[in-house]
Amino acid sequence: MYGYNGKILRINLKNKSYNIEKLDTDMAKKFIGGRGLGTKIFKDEVNPKVDAFSPENKLLIVSGPLTGTPIFTSGRYMVVTKSPLSGTIASSNSGGKWGAELKFAGYDVIIIEEKADKPIYIEIVDDKIEFKDASYLWGKVVSETTKILEDSSVQGAKIMTIGPAGENLSKMAAIMNDNDRAAGRSGVGAVMGSKNLKAITIKGSNKPQVYDSDALKKLSKELLVKIKENGVTGQGLPTYGTAVLVNILNEIGCHPTNNFQKSYFENADEISGETMAEKFLIKKTACFRCPIGCGRHVRIGDGEGGGPEYETLWSFGSDCGIDDLDAIIKANYWCNEMGLDTISAGATIAAAIELHQEGYIKDEELDGLSLEFGNGTDIVEWTKRIGRSEGLGRKMAEGSYRLAESYGAPELSMTVKKLEIPAYDPRGIQGQGLQYATSNRGGCHVRGYLISPEILGLPEQLDRFKIEGKAMWAKTFQDLTASIDSLGLCLFTSFAFGAEDYANMVNAICGTNHTADSILETGDRIWNLEKQFNLDAGIAPGEDKLPKRLLEEKIPDGPSKGWVHKLSELLPEYYSLRGWNKDGIPKEEKLEELGL
Amino acid sequence: MKVEVRLFATFRNERFKKKSFEISSGITTPKEILADLGIKESSVAILLVNGIHSKINMPLKDGDIISLFPPVGGG
Incomplete structure (x- = not known):
């Protein structure tokens, strides 16, 4: 074994x-x-x-x-x-x-x-x-x-x-x-x-057995070179962590601000990875056997602890219009202490702010706290109230969709399948939007990180506004990601490794005969299995959609001004490439081909 | 004419965050700006002009904003 x-x-x-x-x-x-x-x-x-x-x-x-x-x-x-x-x-x-x-x-x-x-x-x-x-x-x-x-x-x-x-x-x-x-x-x-x-x-006291230790040692040396020589895994992530993305996404005007009302945040640099490194960073941290070390250990008030990732800087920062990095770091700390998803928690506070702005949430529900875009004073307290399910925090703890729906305004929840969309505005990144809409767990960036080709230029630079070819990119990234998630490795390796590298790794360790193609095919199988579960669970095919705001309201300013997401133009090609019918249901022959 | 140059991540070290450049007759593309700043072309991972991914030899015009990033990423 x-x-x-x-x-x-x-x-x-x-x-x-x-x-x-x-x-x-x-x-x-x-x-x-x-x-x-x-x-x-x-x-x-x-x-x-x-x-x-x-x-x-x-x-x-x-x-x-x-x-x-x-x-x-x-x-x-x-x-x-x-x-x-x-x-x-x-x-x-x-x-x-x-x-x-x-x-x-x-x-x-x-x-x-x-x-x-x-x-x-x-x-x-x-x-x-x-x-x-x-x-x-x-x-x-x-x-x-x-x-x-x-x-x-x-x-x-x-x-x-x-x-x-x-x-x-x-x-x-x-x-x-x-x-x-x-x-x-x-x-x-x-x-x-x-x-x-x-x-x-x-x-535990055992170590898993490896099929070919010599091959693994040789391969590990080659892979370490790839990690070190790749700009993202060798320099970017170790130096700044994921937080460095704040300025990139803001500079292209795809950094959702005020619950996606805008996508350019004037004060983004105040909450950026660069500012965090300058003012709060104590050291970087790493997971098991990781030569990248993207984790941040930061100062928090008089103490110290794990620092916020890009997504958290965005959700509690720009998405709430907040440029107070100290408050965001504390909110992140309290998410960790309460055991809360920082993306959904921050994005739900952002939705709550808009619900308050629009008059749905009344002042008397706030129990003396502020709930306004740009006011960071009370986001730490809101985080604690969500964790403890206190007052309005109890409604927020249900997530932004149920919160907004309870006030009769579900359109103010920026979710796909009730999961909060993370920190990349799909109106200016068309492939990423297709990926959000079709993700089997809802609004999620790590089911297929098309930010890599559409923004970071890896493995090649795509035009982020174009839709041509994006369906194939989305499918390929989703399939490869499903396999990486199944191997037990970090997705960040995919900045430096390709499908063939993963095949070589699993072959050296498990004695299998994987190729790049079979790694992708296995990912396709997993994707279809998840889709089958969702359909059986009652998730309608029509749920492959984006919030109305992202389809109909143009980005009002900044470098991506005027764009909406063109999901209806992308979905048919995506379904066809997946071997699904026009409604997004896997065809029998596709399931048979995958052995499902 | 003037353009604005914005530097990010390690490019800021011993340089600046944001600076206005008076375009002289010899500087017409980001390539010349990089040379002026002592930044190697090969170290630039993302070059934006007005928020749009652009080539290093793209002709610049008055008011353009040039954003320069070394290799960075995450998610």
Whole structure:
């Protein structure tokens, strides 16, 4: 058994029992691992119409065959469940060190079933599994929970936990690991909270076996050169982290501002990666086996902690019209402590501000706080109220779509399939908009990062306004990403690596015969499997859409002035390339071709 | 005529964030501006003129804004 451990840990929270089962490695290889394998198991075992918060929903934690191996960036794991926010399949990915420890403990997959009758946490040390009372941890923030469990667990145990947001079933709740790494999107933390599961501590003593160590060593040397020589992975990300994107997206006029009312923020430089490096950065940080080190460790008031990513600088910054970097850093800190998705939380505050601006939310609902574009005074307090589900924060904790819908104005929610769209205005980046609309988990940039060719010029520079060829780019990026997410690697490697590199890696580690084509084909299979789940779950094909604002309201100023998104012109070609009918439903022959 | 040059990321080191340039007869494209600033062409990953990705030999006109980025990225 190479790459895989060949074991599934199946846990029943109701009975506080577990089974260790054999992984069907032939099936696993067909879907690789991580996102693909997790979706396959989930789809086979769970009714797609299940209520996300019912005990019948399952929570899968899935490593990839490369997770925990010596290959670069191999610390990633995937949480697969049904999303309470979008109702779609949720695959939420995280880095740090927890994922590698899962492999060291001897498992490929943890399947969590049912619901505990009171708060518990699970302690895993290799094949020793214990269920422990977590009543005393319930209500505690992430850093405090992590510290307590680190102190009480075996030395070197890695901690995954939810914060108050997950306990309070916020549909924007994340699962946190290693303090400030997050499986952030789609509300997976609330599914964990609904099961009364506060945390999982894990420690292992095994190393995954590698098929060809000599080939892997040689390949690793070549890949390290590629990472170091690539401008983004070798210089840009290590120096500034993702935050450097603030000025790029703003300079092209695609930096959504004031809940996408505009797309150019006059004060963007105040919240940029450059300013953060100058005023707040203490050091960079890295996940397991990562030579890039995009993480930021920053000063926060009198303390220090994980710094905001680009998406967070945008969601709590420009999208709320706020240029107070100190306030954004604190809001990011509180998202980590509460266990909240920073994209959805900030974007939901932005939607709330517009709802207030338009008179839907009344002053008397604010409990004395301000809620205005450009006023950073109270965003930290709003973040805490969302995490604790207090006052208006309880409505916000449902995400921007349900918040706006509750006031009769769902059009003010900038979401796809109820998931908040991140920090790239698709009106001036046509391919990215197609990708948002068709993403199987809703408004998400990391299902296919077309920013790379459309803005950063990698692997080649495309005209961001043109639609020609974008359907093929979207499909190719989505398919490759699905495979990378399934291998257990960081997506940032794709700035430096191509499909063939990933094939070489998995072949050296697992002894498979992948080619660049088969890596992409596997991604296509995973994409179609996710789509099938969503259709079975009742997500209508017509949900492949963008908010009305992005289709009808022109960007009012800045370098992308006058543009709207041309989704209706892009979708038919995309569906055709996918082998789907004109309504976006996979054809039988396509599913057969993919072995689904 | 005047153009504005905006520098980002490491290009700011020991230079500036934003500066107005008086275009002389010898400077008509971003290429000459790079030479004037001592920035190697090969180190420029993104060159924008008025927010649009542009070539290094694009003729400039009065009021143009030139934004220069080294390789950067993320997401």
